[in-house]
Amino acid sequence: MSVLVNRETRLLVQGITGREGSFHTAQMLEYGTHVVAGVTPGAAGREVHGVPVFNTVADAVAATAPNASIIYVPAPFAPDAIYEAVDAGLPLIVCITEGIPTLEMVKVYQYVQARGCRLIGPNCPGLITPGQAKVGIMPGYIHRPGPVGVVSRSGTLTYEVVWALTQAGIGQSTAVGIGGDPIIGTSFIDVLAMFQDDPETEAIVLIGEIGGTDEEAAAGYIREHVTKPVVGFIAGRTAPPGKRMGHAGAIISGGQGTAAEKIAALEAAGVLVAERPAQVAELIRKALG
């Protein structure tokens, strides 16, 4: 097993004719993901790397029955793309797009929640179940199938940790990038619950960063509900307050959201917190015995 995506995933790509959409469609196909359709308004009838393109998500759903969508649509149009996927009944929507206005995401979040869909992101690298399906922009070759579930707010930092695991001979069940924005569809807690319930996940890696209090909330959840070992890493120990560190959500504001607070909360919940990304692999090895 795994969480969220697997061999049965039938993927729709929104924004498939764009530069990013087209490039990553090729990459995902190469990895073995079943990309069944693409959508670009006005491009129906075309094919991108052999994938049929439709004008609307509803048309694509009727013709190809996808069960997940990935969005590579520019920020001004991405909320609309999410609404279209929700209204077409797609249960899983992954939004890669960076730079969506926060107040739009407040509305999007409410809309998605009310309709029972699962949104991953935005501003995320997507997710991958190694050997089964890659629904995102991460390099596939750094992963290998195995027992460790990875959940992270970051992109390349996740690759760094996953690469360290793989080089240590430790594979991953699923790696989920939940995104670096202040408002994201899926939180640490949501993914922790999935990993706790997944029989093939034996240990969990949580990669957080400064800003917000999601790591603290995750720590509380871990203490109450997670019995599997959890190893953490928090980026931004050296980040100054009041400055946005790249990610819209990575900012220490009002003295809240520091790395020190997050590390303390996680350690208090029994999480082993690594000092550097490569150490995550060492701690996981110990945890797995």
Next chain:
Amino acid sequence: MNIHEYQAAEIFSRFGIPVNHGKVCATSEEARAAAQEIGRPVVVKAQVHVGGRGKAGGIRLAADPDEAEAAARQILGMDIRGATVHKVLVAPAVEMAHEYYLGVVLDRASRRVVVMASAAGGIDIEEVARETPEKIVREYADPLLGLHDYQARRLGFALGLEPDLVRPFAALARQLYAAYVAVDASLAEINPLALTTDRSWLALDSKIVLDDNALFRHPEHEALRDPLAEDPLEQEARAAGISFVKLDGTIGCVVNGAGLSMATMDAVKLYGGAPANFLDVGGGASSQQVATALRLVLSDPNVRAVLINIFGGITRGDVVAEGLLEALRTVEVRVPLVIRLVGTRQEEGRRMLAEAGLTVVDTMEEAAQRAVAAAQGREGRA
């Protein structure tokens, strides 16, 4: 994006919020003239993008134009927590019966916008939240419907306002919420919100932080940007689409990805060094962007070594190598360079760098250790 108090006050005013109108002055002579025109005691306030102005001596009362001129002379050019004062706001001094706090902010935990009010106004609201959280009352706005009238009234009642003051206060809260949404703010704050001795409401200090992600749909906000308040390197980076934050260490960092960039800074610190900056070249970085990044980092005179850490995902190794080589042709590199390159097409990238006589290390830890050693003038391996 931060804007000045006087700019926030202008925005609030457009939404019907009564603000304490003043005059923005760049010289002490202008401040004198402004005080003259106002014709009664004034307050002279530093216009900077940092908090704690009062404690730093950036806000002064002046009884007459002479005092206003003297106060402005003292404040202009003053350094407040790293920000130089280039402008002051001269506004009428106000007789207050009580100071309140009213703010609108994104609450990340509930994923909603929250309107907060407190009768403990005029002081740092974060301090109130920490020490006496019960003194802050909150109402969460519906994401689709906004702040209801009854919610705004409830804030007023919860503050213990006298009945005749509740409705005007509620109107103010709704106006502030409307302004927050209309300009795409991440924070809109009135602190203090004065109840004057003649029982009317007046915003004495106005603060707005704008959501950077929404700037694309507010071209009018570009005019609010103060080039003097921003580090010149940070401005150059922004123009190039690079995320950059200047720090005070000696090791320049060029990294792809925000999380990895922070982790790289942390690794530098862990091995005894200090990062000179945060820099994320972003996904799909072009040669030109990487070159610009390197130039930015090298233009900081404090930089003694540069650490380049690229983990390819969207960013291909050969593209990065090409950018580095191009940058190295146009930029004089006066400090040791440590490169770590992993990811898509890494072999091509590494080969290109090796052919140019550069060495690439394997891990981020090794790269950080070497950069720290190089910055401290220690040769060889760490």
